[in-house]
Amino acid sequence: xxxxxxxxxxxxxPKSGMPKRGYHHGNxxxxxxxxxxxxxxxxxxxxxxxxxxxKQAGVTPAAVYRHFExxxxxIAEAARQGYEIFADLMEYAYDTGQPSALASFEATGxxxxxxxxxxxxxxxxxxxxxxxxxxxPDLALAAGRASGVLExxxxxxxxxxxxxxxxxxxxxxxxxxxxxxxxxxxFTRGGVxxxxxxxxEDLLETGIGVYLRGLGLVPPDD
Amino acid sequence: xxxxxxxxxxxxxPKSGMPKRGYHHGNxxxxxxxxxxxxxxxxxxxxxxxxxxxKQAGVTPAAVYRHFExxxxxIAEAARQGYEIFADLMEYAYDTGQPSALASFEATGxxxxxxxxxxxxxxxxxxxxxxxxxxxPDLALAAGRASGVLExxxxxxxxxxxxxxxxxxxxxxxxxxxxxxxxxxxFTRGGVxxxxxxxxEDLLETGIGVYLRGLGLVPPDD
DNA sequence: TGTACATCAGTGAACGCGCGTTCACTGATGTAC
DNA sequence: TGTACATCAGTGAACGCGCGTTCACTGATGTAC
Numbered sequence: 001x002x003x004x005x006x007x008x009x010x011x012x013x014p015k016s017g018m019p020k021r022g023y024h025h026g027n028x029x030x031x032x033x034x035x036x037x038x039x040x041x042x043x044x045x046x047x048x049x050x051x052x053x054x055k056q057a058g059v060t061p062a063a064v065y066r067h068f069e070x071x072x073x074x075i076a077e078a079a080r081q082g083y084e085i086f087a088d089l090m091e092y093a094y095d096t097g098q099p100s101a102l103a104s105f106e107a108t109g110x111x112x113x114x115x116x117x118x119x120x121x122x123x124x125x126x127x128x129x130x131x132x133x134x135x136x137p138d139l140a141l142a143a144g145r146a147s148g149v150l151e152x153x154x155x156x157x158x159x160x161x162x163x164x165x166x167x168x169x170x171x172x173x174x175x176x177x178x179x180x181x182x183x184x185x186x187f188t189r190g191g192v193x194x195x196x197x198x199x200x201e202d203l204l205e206t207g208i209g210v211y212l213r214g215l216g217l218v219p220p221d222d
Numbered sequence: 223x224x225x226x227x228x229x230x231x232x233x234x235x236p237k238s239g240m241p242k243r244g245y246h247h248g249n250x251x252x253x254x255x256x257x258x259x260x261x262x263x264x265x266x267x268x269x270x271x272x273x274x275x276x277k278q279a280g281v282t283p284a285a286v287y288r289h290f291e292x293x294x295x296x297i298a299e300a301a302r303q304g305y306e307i308f309a310d311l312m313e314y315a316y317d318t319g320q321p322s323a324l325a326s327f328e329a330t331g332x333x334x335x336x337x338x339x340x341x342x343x344x345x346x347x348x349x350x351x352x353x354x355x356x357x358x359p360d361l362a363l364a365a366g367r368a369s370g371v372l373e374x375x376x377x378x379x380x381x382x383x384x385x386x387x388x389x390x391x392x393x394x395x396x397x398x399x400x401x402x403x404x405x406x407x408x409f410t411r412g413g414v415x416x417x418x419x420x421x422x423e424d425l426l427e428t429g430i431g432v433y434l435r436g437l438g439l440v441p442p443d444d
Numbered sequence: 445t446g447t448a449c450a451t452c453a454g455t456g457a458a459c460g461c462g463c464g465t466t467c468a469c470t471g472a473t474g475t476a477c
Numbered sequence: 478t479g480t481a482c483a484t485c486a487g488t489g490a491a492c493g494c495g496c497g498t499t500c501a502c503t504g505a506t507g508t509a510c
Contacts, residue, residue, distance in 0.1 A: 024452095024453050024454060024504095024505065024506085025453075025454075028453080028454085044352060045268070046267070046268045046352070049495080049496065049497085050496080050497065050498090051495070051496065051497075052495095059453095059454070059455090060454065060455055060456070061496090061497075061498085062454075062455070062456080062457095062498080062499080062500090063453070063454045063455075064497095065497095065498075065499090066452080066453055066454070067453090070497070070498075071496095071497065071498095127407075127414065128350075130266060130268070133414060143414075167428065167432075170418065170419060170420070171420055171424075171425065171428060174408075174409070174415060174418055174420060174425050175401070175425065175428070175429040175432070177404070177408065177415065178401055178404030178405045178407075178408055178409070178415075178425065178429065179397070179400055179401045179404055179429070180404065181403075181404040181407060181408055182399070182400030182401055182402065182403040182404030182405075182407070183400045183404075185349075185400075185403060185404070185407060186396075186399065186400055186403055187396070187400065192349065192355060192365075193396060193399065193400075196392065196396055197392060198392070198393055198396060202393075203393065203396050203397065203400065206389065206393060206397070207397040207400065207401070207433075209436075210389070210397065210433055210436035210437055211429075211432055211433050211436055212436070213435075213436035213437075214431075214432035214433055214434070214435035214436030214437075215432055215435075215436075246471095246472070246473085246485095246486050246487060247486075247487075250486080250487085271462080271463065271464085272463080272464065272465090273462070273463065273464075274462095281486095281487070281488090282487065282489070283463090283464075283465085284465080284466080284467090284487075284488070284489080284490095285486070285487045285488075286464095287464095287465075287466085288485080288486055288487070289486090292464070292465075293463095293464065293465095
């Protein structure tokens with residue numbers, strides 16, 4: 001390769017069967033999303049700017065408009081990808097726990113926190129950016145799939161409670177979702193309660209444990 | 223009063239014994255805080271701008287610097303006032319429930335949600351603005367007083383659990399705090415879960431109910 | 445294989461905007477005598 | 478009571494900044510013949 005050869009990924013252009021790459025940059029679209037996620041993680045949804053994301057991807061701000069309608073659209077796509085990963089992770093955790101409804105439920109809860117830890121940029125884009133889940137059908141679909149897993153796990157488990165004292169599964173999963181979200185917001189990422197002597201993982205584990213005992217789903221004397 | 227008389231609040235100037243008012247505006251400091259709270263509530267901590275708060279208070283942006291070091295300082299003071307109100311409300315609720323530890327605890331939880339509902343601007347400034355609680359001693363003190371009430375209620379209640387199966391009060395209150403915060407974030411203010419068929423109040427009430435049953439603090443068959 | 449043309453991803457300059465902050469000032473209010 | 482002075486809350490103009498967005502363009506890549 002002579003020194004004058006321009007640097008291009010996959011010289012020769014994209015071949016069918018390979019993921020489609022941009023003509024010039026080589027998949028700028030995803031590079032922009034990745035940059036956005038990194039910036040959102042570092043500076044919050046506030047601090048994120050389209051211009052900086054473009055710069056980080058090695059491109060002029062105007063180039064962004066070849067792939068997104070604007071700043072909001074870029075954040076929304078980052079959130080959508082987050083929901084997809086989120087749903088995948090929880091689905092996998094659910095399957096891991098099967099056929100035990102209890103094991104599936106607990107694994108799903110742990111997956112929630114694990115996702116928030118491992119994909120903080122996605123988490124913030126999803127839950128703290130102010131993007132409405134109903135912004136696009138795509139986004140609503142992905143979000144629906146994610147919450148569907150949690151609801152399935154709850155429904156599944158609630159069948160083990162005698163019908164006359166069984167709370168609705170939707171309430172059930174709302175409780176666990178709220179607890180998980182609260183733990184993430186307050187006890188991870190240097191939040192308000194981060195000085196507490198317990199890890200977020202411990203708090204979620206014990207919190208759900210007490211809750212399930214309250215439902216009569218685990219023995220009272222553990 | 224002739225038509226030419228300039229409009230001044232409390233014509234004649236402040237008298238001793240009355241709250242000190244600004245010379246020109248009449249308590250601009252608090253007017254700016256109030257404007258900030260209203261803007262934060264309406265547009266989020268992102269959308270809030272110092273210039274707009276000044277405008278809403280009927281004053282030039284530069285005037286803000288007579289009372290605050292800058293934008294962040296203004297938000298921090300709004301948050302501080304929030305923590306004071308928050309602590310007051312929870313303290314009052316706690317006292318209302320006394321001498322029953324259980325009643326005090328439940329009232330405190332309800333007060334948490336009531337505060338978030340009634341003072342959304344303060345709540346956002348406190349928990350979603352990214353302001354560190356350790357920014358100033360004043361702020362840290364106010365925040366400490368608020369969380370102290372919750373911890374006191376938890377400690378109080380935990381004495382009714384047999385020592386060998388009693389969870390640490392700090393863990394206890396962290397669980398309830400996380401659940402409350404999660405319910406506020408997800409199920410009020412048109413959040414992600416706002417389409418759920420339950421009100422935030424119902425969710426918190428039932429969630430804490432199940433949790434307390436899990437601790438053996440309320441009878442299993444209610 | 446080679447040539448002419450079409451496509452379109454990314455450029456670079458420009459825009460209008462509102463932001464936070466600074467500064468010398470002004471003029472109403474408070475105070476000393 | 479009146480006058481001279483001190484204080485200091487708020488003004489208004491100006492600043493540099495980075496933002497999101499637009500536009501005509503360029504030039505690398507892909508395609509038809």
